[in-house]
Amino acid sequence: MDLSFTPAEEAFRGEVRTFYRDKLPARLAGRVRLGQQLTKAQQEEWHAILHERGWLANHWPEAWGGTGWSVTERYIFDMESALANAPRALPFGINMLAPVLLKYGSEAQKAHYLPRMLDGSDWWCQGYSEPGAGSDLAALKTRAVRDGDHYVVNGQKTWTTMGHHANMMFALVRTGDSERRQEGISFLLIDMNSPGIEVRPIITLDGEHEVNEVFFTDVRVPIANLVGEENRGWTYAKYLLTYERTGMAGIGTSTAALTWMKGIAARQKRGGKALLDDPLFAARVARAEIELANLSTTSLRVVASVAGGGAPGAESSMLKIKGTELRQEISDLTRRALGPQAQPFLPEALEEGYNGEEVGGEGSSAAAPHYFNLRKLSIFGGSNEIQKNIISKMILQL
Amino acid sequence: MDFSHSDDRRMLADTLERFVASNAGWQKRAAATKSAPGYDAALWAQYAELGVIGALFTPEQGGFGGAGFDVMVVFEALGSGLVGEPFLTALMSGRALAAAGGREREIEAIVDGSKVIAFAHQEGAGSYDLDTVTTTARADGAGWVLNGAKTVIHDAEGATALLVSARSAGSDNDAAGVSLFLVPAGTLGLTINGYQCVDGGRAAEIVLKDVKVDGAALVGAAGAGSAAIRAAVDAGLLALSAEALGAMGVVRDATLEYLRTRVQFGEPIGRNQALQHRMASVLVEIEQARSAVINAAAALDGAADVRERILSGTKYTIGKTGAYVAEEAIQLHGGIGMTWELPMTHFAKRLVMINHQLGDDDHHLMRYAALGRAA
């Protein structure tokens, strides 16, 4: 066993660090550090910067604009990105849909959509969940009926992240009524500007607007927008989900969040002394750091086991559970560290350009809302209970 | 032994529960939060008329209740409706004034709802530590001059006066040498910067810059404020814990109902044994929390040494259990549990944030241990 990186990998790390030092606008990093949403314009700005360097879709095949990085290089890149508080590239197009198109899409679809993901022409959202189909995704009811060279879509999607910014949605729709519910599902690419689509905001418990309900009334979608074969969408959908989960270990994000939290705990006082010197708080921080060190190696082990490329299997469920629990725990510690000063809620401080004073020091008013917002991590991308079901079935064979 | 409440107390609880059910609610709380004073002043007057504020004080203090169990039933009912009116403020300031003595007129005005006196003790450097007071009081002829700052003081914007702790002797973390002053709103040099709180309600940052008050503003004896502060905090700890208990009941019922009605994979999600066990644990922990609150209610009127320790044990239990119940409830609701529209989430937020008032679970765990060593 050898846990160290090679000199070439260390050199690569240096290259990534230099890039972030020179190219990452402090304004964007500041928002990421506090867990604040980026505006559409900010997200697009960042995509353009990554694209210019050729790193936006780093895991794609080189022929389509990828980098040809090894899994270790990708790991280093993700880690350094998080440590620099770089915004994540929006995952829906680049990380989720692209692998599906590359594997199952037509040549025409690849040639049309992949370049548009890179240059920012399309902003994608994910239309899987419905009011009656969450964990039980195969219960979905949104229906697409063939009419000449179009599908006519009726139904409703929900929890659509960034649906209010998106111009395209990849959606699971019902096209057949076979006995096995999974066999009547198709994978469609839908233009969000089509007549008959209505997007309504859902406000989350922290007062933010990031998710939406999307209603479809007689929406016409060209048949050319079907990915793969009709009624085979479930296979593609599941392939996509393993990609969705893999990104969730969030080692780098947790490392950056821990550093930020410790900064707060160093300046917060309890009985006149620094909170970081309080034995109970110090023990909580230590536990989180130990978990993180362990998870970092677990995550590298999973990465190494798929070093040939492709998506990991049920092991990604482990990373999802532990990674999300840890991120939630760190957000809990951040809120805790602020003590009484975690109570103020200053919506204006969460907006861009705010430079007023915050009660618990810079960024403090984001701590409690962020903690509440991160409850989502154990719910979406397949809830942590569903991940345990997967582990029970696939790994334990119970 | 008798674990049932007396008839009088049950009547008080029933009346209040009915009133809360038809007059309070998370939407009202959220709406009132947007501007000062952060609550519904007309509703506050109605609570006073119902005798709910008076129920928090003993006849000797100027009320008509005041036992630990009175505080418990009132605050549990308030918690079940997410009531945003300034009960905790009234209780804490009233108890401090009563402990210091000689302030019958102010307590009367608190009880009849005509005055709201904010409890302005907490400072940034001490956070939960009760003795850390860096705000200073300097004798100035027959009066005093106050300088310093207070952090996250609830209901300060609408208050008629502030009960301010300030150091007239001793060093920053001494219990001795802290004095209490009644500073009327609008006094020159007093700044109140208000804001909303994450879980509803409003608080403020207070700055005192060369604030001049006359000799009559001193509450109790100079340098002897610590006992009154402790009396206020003791009652406050019980009140917050009982409020949390009320909120936990609502969250538990909502989650149970959801487990029974939400269908996935062709059956209610509550059919999954994995979720049944989660819900069973929630139930067990809430019962433990109720016992903790009963212990605190019984201790409030008892001997000081035991009282503080038991109250810390209770607040520790509530801090830990409140966040646990909130997190489980959100998780078991799935995506719906993340929405502003769902009443449950507002109770969950309150449960988490109660751990940020008057000391979190870590603070009270340490305090419990320290008081045990001292005994």
Ligand SMILES: Cc1cc2nc3c(=O)[nH]c(=O)nc-3n(C[C@H](O)[C@H](O)[C@H](O)COP(=O)(O)OP(=O)(O)OC[C@H]3O[C@@H](n4cnc5c(N)ncnc54)[C@H](O)[C@@H]3O)c2cc1C
């Ligand atoms: C902030 C946010 C963003 C999202 N973004 C998107 C998006 O962009 N696109 C999209 O399509 N979806 C999105 N989702 C939806 C998300 O994928 C679903 O919320 C998730 O699949 C859970 O479904 P549900 O909310 O219906 O909960 P339910 O499935 O109703 O689950 C409720 C509870 O029951 C548990 N449960 C259910 N079945 C079982 C079982 N068999 N065994 C044990 N426990 C079980 C769950 O774990 C959960 O605790 C988002 C959700 C959130 C909260």
